[in-house]
Amino acid sequence: MPVPITNVKFSDMWAEANGTAYTTGSLSLNDMSFFSYFAGPNGSGARTDNNWGQGEALGANRIYGTGAKTTNIQVGDFDGLRYFYDNSTLSIDVDFINNLPPNVPFPPPGTNNDLNIDVGLYDSTYTYNYVSSGAIMVPPGTNSLTTISLTTTPIIFRAYWIVNIVATPQLIPGAVVDILINGNAKVVGGVINAGPPTSFDGITYGTEDVAGFGLDIQVVCY
Numbered sequence: 001m002p003v004p005i006t007n008v009k010f011s012d013m014w015a016e017a018n019g020t021a022y023t024t025g026s027l028s029l030n031d032m033s034f035f036s037y038f039a040g041p042n043g044s045g046a047r048t049d050n051n052w053g054q055g056e057a058l059g060a061n062r063i064y065g066t067g068a069k070t071t072n073i074q075v076g077d078f079d080g081l082r083y084f085y086d087n088s089t090l091s092i093d094v095d096f097i098n099n100l101p102p103n104v105p106f107p108p109p110g111t112n113n114d115l116n117i118d119v120g121l122y123d124s125t126y127t128y129n130y131v132s133s134g135a136i137m138v139p140p141g142t143n144s145l146t147t148i149s150l151t152t153t154p155i156i157f158r159a160y161w162i163v164n165i166v167a168t169p170q171l172i173p174g175a176v177v178d179i180l181i182n183g184n185a186k187v188v189g190g191v192i193n194a195g196p197p198t199s200f201d202g203i204t205y206g207t208e209d210v211a212g213f214g215l216d217i218q219v220v221c222y
Helices: 012-019 027-032
Strands: 093-098 117-121 129-134 136-138 142-147 158-167 176-181 185-193 198-201 214-221
Touching: 012 027, 093 136, 093 158, 093 198, 117 214, 136 142, 136 176, 158 214, 176 198
Parallel strands: 093 214
Antiparallel strands: 093 142, 117 129, 117 136, 117 158, 158 198, 176 185, 176 214
């Protein structure tokens, strides 16, 4: 459940970020606000708990709905915020589309236009992966639409993404890809390698911020 809208307590903030009720000890608003998810047990392990990331790395890994700041922190900054995807109002959806022509039997000039595609999201340094589709086989003329976020996936406000495409050595010459995130084109006509993996990422092609529905990542090969 999200942080309450009214009468928010420190323990409400902590419980939303950690998925369990806070039971003992003192809590620091500055600590909970400053450190990011990736300083916790699912990242470097420097912290023993999950936090909101407003200040660390200038807020580069903060939770969706928060602002980047290190001063004038208020409990009210977190009213009604959700830390994890609920996969209904907020989710990460991927749509892998292979519009290449059908495979042509061997021997040459046969083609095999099957593609293995995967997408992963990372922290701003591309060190820690927090959600991944895994490699999905997409034969020519088909698509794969799936939700890859879990209800334990944090809602990092910005997508630091990597898309990998693995084609067979018999891929038809001239195959390319468009990558769109939340409807915004990141890659247009990117060349797909025949054989060696092809990678595209937000470092080269630009990141995308989470929207009110989450993230929609579309990979269209043709």
